[in-house]
Amino acid sequence: MADTLLQDEPDETLTSHNYDGIQEYDNPIPGWWSWIFLGTIAFAPFYILWFHSPTVPRNLHAQFDAGKAANLKLQFGEIGTLEPTRENVLKYLHDDKWLAVGQSVFASNCASCHGQDASGGSSAPNMTDDFYIHVNVIDDIPKIISEGAKDGAMPAWGTKLHPNELLFAACYIAQLRGKNLPGGKAPEQNAKKIDPWPAADAAPTAGETK
Numbered sequence: 001m002a003d004t005l006l007q008d009e010p011d012e013t014l015t016s017h018n019y020d021g022i023q024e025y026d027n028p029i030p031g032w033w034s035w036i037f038l039g040t041i042a043f044a045p046f047y048i049l050w051f052h053s054p055t056v057p058r059n060l061h062a063q064f065d066a067g068k069a070a071n072l073k074l075q076f077g078e079i080g081t082l083e084p085t086r087e088n089v090l091k092y093l094h095d096d097k098w099l100a101v102g103q104s105v106f107a108s109n110c111a112s113c114h115g116q117d118a119s120g121g122s123s124a125p126n127m128t129d130d131f132y133i134h135v136n137v138i139d140d141i142p143k144i145i146s147e148g149a150k151d152g153a154m155p156a157w158g159t160k161l162h163p164n165e166l167l168f169a170a171c172y173i174a175q176l177r178g179k180n181l182p183g184g185k186a187p188e189q190n191a192k193k194i195d196p197w198p199a200a201d202a203a204p205t206a207g208e209t210k
């Protein structure tokens with residue numbers, strides 16, 4: 001019976017597929033379908049480059065870190081609003097939980113200029129060496145982040161970040177010091193090597209706090 005029906009369409013070529021007498025015409029794939037398929041192939045390399053961007057991380061790890069940091073921010077109530085003081089930078093300098101927030105702030109706001117691993121970008125300095133342009137003592141770090149520098153080449157973040165985010169970004173940057181990551185940018189000409197950070201319980205020295 002199938003044969004009789006198929007004979008009504010003599011122009012159509014049949015494939016060799018035959019499932020319980022059900023057969024298939026050898027029709028070409030519609031043009032619109034092929035174009036969409038080719039489109040996905042053309043799109044893929046650009047998407048891969050965008051997704052694995054070296055400046056703004058968008059991969060699963062980065063998304064996980066950002067999600068974790070967002071969750072931690074919900075706990076800001078537990079520590080209150082922290083002032084960007086020397087005591088607070090030293091207090092949270094090695095606190096992994098809150099450093100995760102600092103790292104996330106850095107990844108989404110600072111990495112585009114300072115490099116994903118903070119080892120310096122084309123315009124912005126390396127944060128993993130012992131050389132600094134504006135920083136003389138550890139509490140200068142939150143100050144520079146808040147106020148910016150070089151007529152906005154380093155933007156002012158004081159009004160853009162939550163005070164705790166600013167403090168934890170400062171802690172994150174401070175604890176990167178001296179890691180001297182391979183491939184890091186050489187110190188700027190106007191940068192100088194500064195004294196090591198004080199121990200966490202060190203009392204402020206006269207003239208050092210600003």
Ligand code: HEC
Nearest residue numbers: 109110113123124125132133134135145149150153154169
């Ligand atoms: C638009 C690019 C850009 C972005 C974004 C940026 N910075 Fe900077 N940053 C700079 C430049 C350029 C300098 C050096 C300024 C100079 O040469 O005086 C700098 C300097 C600094 C310094 C002082 C370094 C020193 O040697 O004294 C700190 C600290 C710093 N940035 C932290 C941050 C943090 C934290 C963020 C994110 C919240 C950030 N920056 C985002 C461009 C940027």
